[in-house]
Amino acid sequence: MKMNKEAPGRVHFTLMDAIRLGRGYIRRRLDRSLINIASIALGLSFYTTMVISDLLYSTSARLGGGQVAVESYQYWLVAVALVVSIVGITNAMLIAVYERYREIGTMKCLGALDRHIVLLFLVESFYQGLVGGLVGFSLGLASAIVITGFGAGFDIVLYAPRVSLLTIFVGSVSLAMALSMVATLYPAWRASKLNPVEALRYEL
């Protein structure tokens, strides 16, 4: 058998490349992204409402106001809301994968490896998680202020420890990004395993 003298090189697709391409997808298919962002923002806003309310009530108690606690069953509701938003994103991402069958097949023709496809989807979900997290936190903060306002006063947030609020902010946004990426793992894996021939035959 003939031997090849020219050693094949490697294909490339850096995080920067994925970010560039992923941003393009988000920007130009904004409707799809907005569904995911809304889903994560709603789930997260439940969570932040609870956590911030807790903080505001305990702040009020420390200042000598009445003691009110967030009931523990409400945390179950939060957990449910987060799970629902994960399922929603997974579903939306699976649809996105179907819509992009041909494009994924095409990218594989151009040299994409399976993990490049996964990376692209994860970058998109990272951005969606980030925006969803920021929106969700803001909504949660606003509703916590309103809910606790009647019992503890609407200005109680000004007396809450800054460090605690900041911790909740960072925690919530991280949680949103993590959830968004977890929800995307399965659809991204499915997309990456597509056989290029099948993907190219696919008619929408």
Add this chain to the structure above:
Amino acid sequence: MSYDNVIELRDLQRYYKLGAETVKALDGVDLEIRRGEYVSIVGPSGSGKTTLFNQVGGLDKPTKGSVFIDGVDISQLDAYELAWLRCRKIGYIFQSFNLIQVLTALENVSLPTVFAGTPHDEGLKKAEKLLDQVGLGERLHHRPTELSAGQQQRVAIARALANDPAIILADEPTGNLDLNTGMEIIDLLHGLNKMRGLTLVAATHDLKMIKASDRIVWMRDGVIERIERG
């Protein structure tokens, strides 16, 4: 080191099992294609042209037999090497263009250079030059939906050239185009074959395309029926 035969097919078979039935899409194809040659693959619908295209392009694995590209048996390549082959050695052109809809013409053409590891600016410059060469220098920032069918196929041709491949594979490149537009695409491809010495393998029903080629491979029921000089 390069070989005179840039493509060699040895007893290539591709069977599909559909329940109890076996479809022999390719049933023992032997073929040698020289560097710089322009070969048309012709045959009735279902004769195995697209299946052959997929095999030569390293997009699908044979049931039996081998595909050699530049003397390398591509069934021996791992996923990384195969991706590299698709990226650097072969340019694909499809009947339905297969451009990425959310990307502009320029971004579509520069995408293969991303996988080749070309720096971003350089890739864009290259893409701009190629789009200019296929006559789309004024349409760099248009998206596929904003281009005519013929223009979209030109973008696809520019994309296929992005990494200076040795081989261009085209599966019915004029199949979705009207007569005149098809003719322009044929001239463009033929020109690339002659000027750049690119090996061009095209499955087609188009008589004009067939006439322009060096050799015509007639297929029927997964085998080569005959080979004609153009």
